[in-house]
Amino acid sequence: MGKRRAAIGLAVSLLFVALLLWRVDFSELGDAFADARPAWLVVAFGVYLVALWVRGARWRLALRGTAEVSTNDATALVVIGYAANNVLPMRAGELVRVQLLHERHGADRARTLGTIGLERILDGLVLALFLAATIAVAGGNATLQALAAAMGAAFVALTLGLMLLGPRMARDPELATRLLALAPARLRDLAAPRLARLLEGLTAVRSARDWAVIGVVSAVSWALEAAMYWLVGIGMGLTLDAPLYLAVCGAANLAIAVPWTSGGIGPFELLARETTVVFGTTMAVGTAYAIALHALLLIPVVLLGLLLLWRRHIAVGTILHAGDEAAEESPVPAREPLAAESVRTSQ
Numbered sequence: 001m002g003k004r005r006a007a008i009g010l011a012v013s014l015l016f017v018a019l020l021l022w023r024v025d026f027s028e029l030g031d032a033f034a035d036a037r038p039a040w041l042v043v044a045f046g047v048y049l050v051a052l053w054v055r056g057a058r059w060r061l062a063l064r065g066t067a068e069v070s071t072n073d074a075t076a077l078v079v080i081g082y083a084a085n086n087v088l089p090m091r092a093g094e095l096v097r098v099q100l101l102h103e104r105h106g107a108d109r110a111r112t113l114g115t116i117g118l119e120r121i122l123d124g125l126v127l128a129l130f131l132a133a134t135i136a137v138a139g140g141n142a143t144l145q146a147l148a149a150a151m152g153a154a155f156v157a158l159t160l161g162l163m164l165l166g167p168r169m170a171r172d173p174e175l176a177t178r179l180l181a182l183a184p185a186r187l188r189d190l191a192a193p194r195l196a197r198l199l200e201g202l203t204a205v206r207s208a209r210d211w212a213v214i215g216v217v218s219a220v221s222w223a224l225e226a227a228m229y230w231l232v233g234i235g236m237g238l239t240l241d242a243p244l245y246l247a248v249c250g251a252a253n254l255a256i257a258v259p260w261t262s263g264g265i266g267p268f269e270l271l272a273r274e275t276t277v278v279f280g281t282t283m284a285v286g287t288a289y290a291i292a293l294h295a296l297l298l299i300p301v302v303l304l305g306l307l308l309l310w311r312r313h314i315a316v317g318t319i320l321h322a323g324d325e326a327a328e329e330s331p332v333p334a335r336e337p338l339a340a341e342s343v344r345t346s347q
Helices: 002-021 026-034 038-062 071-087 093-105 109-138 142-171 173-180 185-202 208-235 242-254 267-278 283-311 316-329
Strands: none
Touching: 002 267, 002 283, 026 283, 038 071, 038 109, 038 208, 038 283, 071 093, 071 283, 093 109, 109 142, 109 185, 109 208, 109 242, 142 173, 142 185, 142 242, 142 267, 208 242, 208 283, 242 267, 267 283
16 A cells, blocks of 8 residues: 555656646756856755754644653754655655654654644644735735635634634543544544544644744744745746745645645645746746755755764664554554645645
8 A cells, every 4th residue: 555655646746747847948947057056055955954943943842741852852853754754655754753752752652643733734824824915915826826715714724623622622522522523434443542642732732822932933934944945046046026935935835735745746846836937937947946946945854864863873764664653553544644734844
């Protein structure tokens, strides 16, 4: 089954890459790469490292009561998880993060998975707001408007549901059981034995103050990533105004909400390119930008993840077994998309 899903992911990536390169003038594409200014890309990745550190700080906040970790350790595990996401199908890197936290700090796997689900809901909400706000000010085509509307409605509903129903479900597990009865039978059977612990992580943020803090931290992390997109744009010769990169960040990451491909390869590039084209970039320059941007998000993070594994004396093969071990305990199988795990971190 794992090989079948990997094959499907590869087919989806190839389809979107074909759409990306369709109608692109390859001589112009080559010129766009030749005109790139690498120094800006180096600065952009430095900004992205800061965004990753902020994500680690956010996860540390969500983990309060589950595991006591430092921000640096939480960041390292986030990076390792992202690195695994970039090479494994169906975002199995999140389960790697779950298992490594369990091994290093004894954290409950299901509860940790709930905190990651909370992260993904907050990510989706921030990205949808970025996209919707930019469209409201600068305009956009029908595709971007539909993406903003659909994802905005979905993540606003999920966030409000957690804010309003989360405390009630924590006090009354029977409410969560009744809601779970609406889910498909397979998901219900997997989640039911671990539902209480999963909810503890998913509803870790309960007070208005805590929601405000973690919401602001989420927005800051994605604003930093959007700034990285802007710096890459400068390096690749784009002339878009800086605020428009909020839409690029929102659209490209929401496009990989369903984790069919490893690292989101294909859908990410296509939506990033199409968004820049909507705002006036040429097809060739937009394509070169999207490819360079995603390569900068994927390749250095994989290398950094390997470095962190080496520094912590963790064998590379461990991440493969970690996902399988976490799947045995967590309420979802290792290669299944999570309902709440709907957004990558460059992703």
